[in-house]
Amino acid sequence: MAGLLEVRNLKTYFYTQDGVVKAVDDVSFNVSEGETIALVGESGCGKSVSALSVLRLIQEPPGKILAGEILFGGKDLLKLSRQEMQKVRGAEIAMIFQEPLTSLNPVLTIGRQLTETMELHLGMTEEQAKQEAIKLLESVGIPHAERRIRDYPHHFSGGMRQRVMIAMAISCAPKLIIADEPTTAVDVTVQAQLLELIRKFTAELNSSLIMITHNLGVVARYARRVYVMYAGKIVEHGTALDVFHHPAHPYTAGLLASVPRLDEPKKVRLASIAGQPPDLIAPPPGCAFTPRCIFAVPECSSGVYELVEISPGHFTTCWRAREGKIAWKTD
């Protein structure tokens, strides 16, 4: 598979009254053509900010992309002008947001929101775009599409709105789709419908997909490779099989152990990760996970921790894991 997106050493900080929030701090990841990857982590770990940085949708101020390269099809998106970036957004990279009610324009009809991007990026006439919009809505499973393109977002249910978002995302056959918690606001059965829809279209269009989620089950079902983020950094990445079956960072292992699983015998107690995620204005020195890590030794609180390969394609920042000093139950 050829590389499509390569993010190198990205730093996105937010300058707030209380100090500098290092939301994304030296993050690198890549996606190949047609590949699905997942960025996993808890709220505030920087996964959404990473994705928004790729689209250069960081509000400035308070945010700023300080450093790094975002190579998309060979060109650095950070070097593009505003107009050039406009052409990339929607046409080549599309985004599906978490809450469709806040990310759809409430005063425009669904039809207009769909046709706008197609007229802009694909040079369609109004009538062509309208016909295409109807086709798109039908393909994402919205009944009576011909009538419904005249409706406004509030006329749709949460699941239907998310279908509209998916239709918008695929309207220009983008090479890359970024889905930011696309199913957090919907129910389990609707979640399954939407994720299958996203999977179907990415396969048809041979688009790459970056899935941002905290749901480990969703990751296991859809992603080929996984990046685990903690406190603004990637702490582990590898194939989904490696990361889920042989986690090489105590945070990953802790997350996996802390979710009750339907396919395992009932446990008496859940393994939990003590404490809470750190304050990103003043993260702990050394490895940021140290204060919560049951394997931590004093050395973990100093130094710089970079991703190192422990087996082909499997990287971790945890030096104790690399040296085989820690063992946790994975089966």
Add this chain to the structure above:
Amino acid sequence: MENGLILEVKNLTKYFPVTSGFIRQKKVAEVKAVDGVSFSIKKGETLGLVGESGCGKTTLGKCVLQLYRPTSGEVLYRGTDLCRLSEKELKPFRSKIQVIFQDPYDSLNPRFTASDIIGEPLRIHGMKQDKKYHEMIREMLDTVGLAPYMADRYPHEFSGGQRQRLGIARALVLRPDFIVCDEPISALDVSIQAQIINLLVDLQDKFGISYLFISHDLSVVRHISDRVAIMYLGKMMELADCDEFYQTPLHPYTQALLSAVPLPDPAIEAKRSMLILKGEVPSPLNPPRGCVFHPRCPRVFADCRHIMPVLAEYRPGHSVACLLYPSSYPPSNNNG
């Protein structure tokens, strides 16, 4: 309480009127948020209540708490029907039946300190702010895993998990024997969820509390519950012992819901097939005739369209409301 039941709910309904008109409001329809639900909870037991948004599970919880007065039916707490009591008569019962809400951000008064929040139920129930009062608050902080120095902090100074601990302390301070937990962990991060679940389990062991645990997360419900009930459009579709519910679900809705939960294991997921339901939950304003689930049911047949199944025991300890099972046919078939 000879039968060991803390709570018994019989044929509970809650209808909300839908009104039209601006000044003179006319009732034009009814939303049957909870429609004929019965169940019971034993001492020290956890009943998990699952269902998708809008299925009526939160309304049911609020009816049990008498925060909503049910339209009809009974809510028996140790044999006393709470629905028949006046607000004044309810007060002593309020100390025994408590609630933990979903959102620890919205359910704590931002102008109260932690000790004010925990102490409020004590003050409402007539306790003076003496040495014993402060001792009880300190003890409660300790019980839920918060440090004594946090007593004077305000809610915004706590993290999400700590705020939920505060909500639990407030629920616990009057030593209730029954707590309605309404999505208590949904707003929390994964690593924090496990902490709160463990705390709830510990408190149950320590104080013998019964829980009605309302959640849409089937994995969490399995972990914490002794028995599990599932709701759809205001009706209870299935009720069974926890292991039985997850191993041999009877209702097609339960089966679909369980198959839609992705498992955190890529090797299993690669081989697993999923039962995807068509469509979405219909509007409760105009629920389908017959079985409310029939328009989406993969195993629908003619009877489902006009006969409303009743929740009945199909196997000992396992009730279901689905016409695939003879037990669910109503005694006389002429209500369709």
